[in-house]
Amino acid sequence: MRIATWNVNSLNARLERAIEWVGLLQPDVLCLQETKLADDAFPHEAFAALGYESVHNGEGRWNGVAIVSRVGLSDTRPGFADGGAPDPDARIVWATCGGIRVASCYVPNGRTLDDDHYQYKLAWLDRLHADLDTNATPADDLCVVGDFNIAPDDRDVYDPKVLVGATHGSQAERDRLAALLDWGLDDVFRDHHEEAGLYTWWDYRGGNFHKRLGMRIDLILTSASLTARSERVLCDRNARKGKDPSDHAPVLLDLSAS
DNA sequence: ATGGTCGTTTGACGA
Numbered sequence: 001m002r003i004a005t006w007n008v009n010s011l012n013a014r015l016e017r018a019i020e021w022v023g024l025l026q027p028d029v030l031c032l033q034e035t036k037l038a039d040d041a042f043p044h045e046a047f048a049a050l051g052y053e054s055v056h057n058g059e060g061r062w063n064g065v066a067i068v069s070r071v072g073l074s075d076t077r078p079g080f081a082d083g084g085a086p087d088p089d090a091r092i093v094w095a096t097c098g099g100i101r102v103a104s105c106y107v108p109n110g111r112t113l114d115d116d117h118y119q120y121k122l123a124w125l126d127r128l129h130a131d132l133d134t135n136a137t138p139a140d141d142l143c144v145v146g147d148f149n150i151a152p153d154d155r156d157v158y159d160p161k162v163l164v165g166a167t168h169g170s171q172a173e174r175d176r177l178a179a180l181l182d183w184g185l186d187d188v189f190r191d192h193h194e195e196a197g198l199y200t201w202w203d204y205r206g207g208n209f210h211k212r213l214g215m216r217i218d219l220i221l222t223s224a225s226l227t228a229r230s231e232r233v234l235c236d237r238n239a240r241k242g243k244d245p246s247d248h249a250p251v252l253l254d255l256s257a258s
Numbered sequence: 259a260t261g262g263t264c265g266t267t268t269g270a271c272g273a
Contacts, residue, residue: 009273010265034273036266061266109273149273203273204263247264247273 001071001098001257003029005145005218006239006250007106007201011035011064014246015043021239022050027252028071029097031104033147035064042066057093064090065106065146071098082130091124092131092146099258100226101136103128105146110167118167121149125176129183138184141258142223147201147248149217150177152187155196156216168217185221188253189233200235201248209240220253229255 004027008014011032022030030052035042038060047054051070057078058064067073077094079087091106105128110121128144136142150173154160163169181187189198199214208214220233231254240249 013265034265062272111272204265206262208262244264 001029001100001255002027002252003031003100003102003143003145003220003255004250004252005031005033005104005147005220007033007147007218007246007248009034009036009246009248011037011043011066012041013244015046017239017244017246019046019050021236021250022047022052022068025236025250025252028069029100029102030068031102031145032066032068033064033104033106035066036061037064055093055095057090059090062089063106065093065104067093067095067097067102067104069095069097069102073097080127080131082127082134084127084130087124087127092128100141100143103144103146105144105148107146107148107150109149110173113165113167113170121167122172122176125173125180129176129180132180132183138223139225140223141225142185143226143253144180144185144221145219145251147217148177148219150174150219151215151217152177152190152219156199158197158199158213158215168215180221184223186224186227188220188222188227188230189216189235189251191227192230192233198235200251202240204247218248218251220251222253225258226255229258231256
């Protein structure tokens with residue numbers, strides 16, 4: 001079973017590349033972020049033609065997340081179910097695919113540490129934690145993936161200095177990610193690769209991709225049962241190359257049979 | 259040289 005996550009930075013702009021990538025990499029489950037689509041604009045038919053069901057949570061223009069699956073798609077749920085007010089942004093969708101409870105997440109960027117959006121980012125991560133507390137247990141087959149907009153540690157950024165006084169590396173957001181791991185999830189890419197310099201996002205500006213100036217901010221978090229089944233975890237840098245790429249590359253996880 | 263690029267959009271704003 002292959003599970004992938006990809007921030008496509010507009011599915012309208014990326015549909016042709018996304019469809020091509022699905023054909024090449026054959027994911028069983030693909031989680032998308034930043035579709036920037038309203039629900040009624042999501043191209044369910046394009047994925048159905050390849051044998052995939054899909055669920056989307058989007059508002060149009062900004063944000064938007066989806067799960068695309070060829071191993072079943074049930075118990076779908078947009079947004080949080082933590083008893084709180086609805087999230088003003090479309091940043092999470094859940095589904096059960098092939099017996100695994102999957103979440104596709106687009107964590108708020110935060111902008112700057114003195115911006116209200118940073119407080120929203122921290123609160124959003126707290127709500128994700130509460131959602132897990134309310135609706136899952138660490139003993140489940142759980143896979144929480146997406147663009148976390150957090151570099152978990154200094155190996156995950158080309159120069160730690162760029163995160164001093166900035167979002168993506170602040171202690172408060174790293175602590176919240178650590179709390180999710182303490183709850184019972186593993187950063188399974190890191191379990192497979194200890195070295196620094198493996199990134200999933202590169203700024204469009206300045207030729208940063210070709211200079212290898214990136215960050216690892218797209219994560220696959222797995223519960224212990226799935227971590228035990230993880231055979232390989234990769235970032236497909238080829239998807240960041242060529243004409244009209246997203247600024248993120250997909251990350252994929254291969255699981256052995258349960 | 260304090261910018262640099264994309265996507266939303268058609269003027270900024272978000273990332």
